[in-house]
Amino acid sequence: MSKLRSGAHQAPSSGAGFDEAEAVKLWIHCSRCYELFAEKKFTFFLLACHHVFCEKCIKVAAGRTPTDAPIYECSTCKQSVRGRQVTNTMPKHFKDFFHPEPCTLANDLVEKFQRRNHRHFDRFKERKEVEMNKLNKDIELARTLCQKRLQEMQMLRVERKKLSQRMRHIKLENQKAEMLRIAQANLNRSLETTKSSSPAPDLIRGRIRGRGASQAPSRRSSRDSNRSSQAKRRQVTGFRHQPNHSFNL
Structure with a gap:
């Protein structure tokens, strides 16, 4: 942990991975926001209740006198306890809590502390x-829906093209x-004007x-006269002579 003091507030470059020396510290994290100590973005503190917090998740209360060590309010166990900043210069019995090989220390407290944090x-x-898997499923579902909507949109675009062609055809038919x-x-x-200029039918x-009505009475009168003359003729010539058998001619 020779780099802890010099680079406590320096974050690694984006996209850069952790080397082997930093990878063994990935279990060191804030108990509240789960910020990693290896990223070196914030200052970390080890409290007397054996909980670790970053500087943005811990509450500090001043001691009774200015020379007193600060008192921290633990967000996990709700206790007001002392604490130390996690650096390379912290005392050995505190620094051993972050030892990369706790099995070599033969200290059950250190092993228990690291196992609990793990x-x-x-x-x-x-x-x-779990959240990532759910998000992946949601993304797959959203992708499927987007593909379906894309197909529907393409079909609607084709249908719209057909309808526009049909509309143009109908407009031409209406114009004709x-x-x-x-x-x-x-x-x-024009026919009405020609009819108005010629006598009405x-x-x-x-x-x-x-004309036919004027001619009809004359015809009727001639017919009546013919009938009367025929009747007179019949009256005159209608007598019968007795047969004469007195002589032979």
Whole structure:
């Protein structure tokens, strides 16, 4: 941990991985926000209750005198305890809690501390993995829906093209029908003007009927006279002579 003091507030470059010396410290994290100590973004503190927090998740209360060590309020166990900044210069019995090989120390407290932090961080990773899987499923579902909507949009685009062509065809048909209607109206108007300039057929028919009516009485009178003359002739010539058998001619 020779680099802890010099690079406590320096974050590694984006995209850069951790080397082997830093990888063994990935279990060191804030108990509240799960920020990693190896990223060196914030200052970390080890409290007397054996909980680790970063500077943005810990509350500091001043001691009774200015020379007193600061008192920290633990967010996990809700205790007001002393604490130390996690650096390379911290006392050995505190620094051993972050030893890369706790099995060589023969200290059950250190091993228990690291095992508890490992389990805590593993549970956090499991939750994140579940969230990630759910997000992946949501992304797949969203991708499927987007593909379906894309196909529907393409079909609608084709249908719209067909409808626009059909609309243009209908407009042309309506224009042709309107032109035919106008031509027929002009033809009817010209026929009406020619009819108005020539005598009316009804008048002609009336005249013809008038002539026929004037001629009908004369015809009837001639017929009656013929009938009366025929009747007179029949009266005159209708007598019968007695047959004469007195002589032979």
